[in-house]
Amino acid sequence: MEERIIAPTAEVKDDQVLDYTLRPRTIHEFVGQREIKENLNILMGAAKQRKEPIEHVLLYGNPGLGKTTLAHIIAAEMNSAIRTTAGPTIERVGDLAAILTNLAHNDVLFIDEIHRLNKSVEEVLYSAMEEYALDLIVGKGPAARTLRLDLPRFTLIGATTRMSLLSSPLRDRFGATYHLNFYTEEDIEKILDRSAKLLNVKAEPESLKAIASRSRRTPRVANRLLRRVRDFAQVRSPVTKSQAPSDLVTTALITRDLALEALGYLNVDLHGLDEIDRRLLTTIIEKFNGGPVGLNTLAAATAEEEATIEEIYEPYLLQLGFLDRTTRGRVATTKAYEHLGVKKPGVLI
Secondary structure, three states, rough: OOOOOOOOOOOOOOOHHHHHOOOOOOOHHHHHHHHHHHHHHHHHHHHHHHHOOOOOOOEEOOOOOHHHHHHHHHHHHOOOEEEEEHHHHHOOHHHHHHHHHHHOOEEEEEEEEEOOOHHHHHHHHHHHHHOOOOEEEEEHHOOOEEHHHOOOOOEEEEEEOOOOOEEEEHHHOOOOOEEOOOOOOOHHHHHHHHHHHHHHOOHHHHHHHHHHOOOOOOOOHHHHEEEEEHHHHHHHOOOEOOOOOOOEEEEEOOOOHHHHHHHOOOOOOOOOOHHHHHHHHHHHHHHOOOOOOOHHHHHHHHHOHHHHHHHHHHHHHHOEEEOOEEOOOEEOOOHHHHHHOOOOOOOOO
């Protein structure tokens, strides 16, 4: 898959480092997801009063909405050390055992993409979560025996974009489960305002509104667009001297017109769609008369993987109302025709 400026995943170069730089450190700095924050405040407050770790937490939702950020915030609020790993990297039971036995009391273990855990690893995790014990089989054949290791009281925070792929036994062992929704444009504007200050970027409110409207209601995309617009402004706009008394650092002023010019240059339209999104909709309309078309057929026609279409492209198009999922396949809606400026068959214009 080619690199996309509006991709919600953190695969664009340097995103991991910059995401960490802009990441909120406390629950009060975290913008949006109001209900989740309220519930977490109660969960953490009660655990602090009891002087014990919080229950295991499962976070799920689309990429880029703040699951990793929330995990780090929970650890910080609980004054806990956090150990971060990902489901695909824990290949063997021994890998999990090494991680768990190195945890201390009240530590947080964060497993991203937890739905991709190996089945044998997942089964060992059950007793670790429920009984804070690790059951290992030592030896083979008739001489094999079970060894139980006691573990410190820790908190497991799991994150997943595919809740349906999580097994029921693992899902049931989490004491709290939270679904992160797409953000409102108002919340995205607040996030952009905070990020602009951290990046020492001067931006007019209207320019942040223009970026927010194209951010696909996703903080990671919003911050990435801000950085690209900042680069564009640095080259194209007049600069102002930094307030720092000693150096010659200059800061570009991002105006609304300049932001719109930059976003046009990046090929991101008013609704945050890029060339690939538009190609997906155009393929359904032009090659399949608007649908319905099956996912595997659509993947072949667009030269994209089925999982990529289903997990990355479709969620936002469904949110916008540009795409419908039916029992017979994917269908382009009237809104999609209007957005692309294409006449819908049977509709008089």
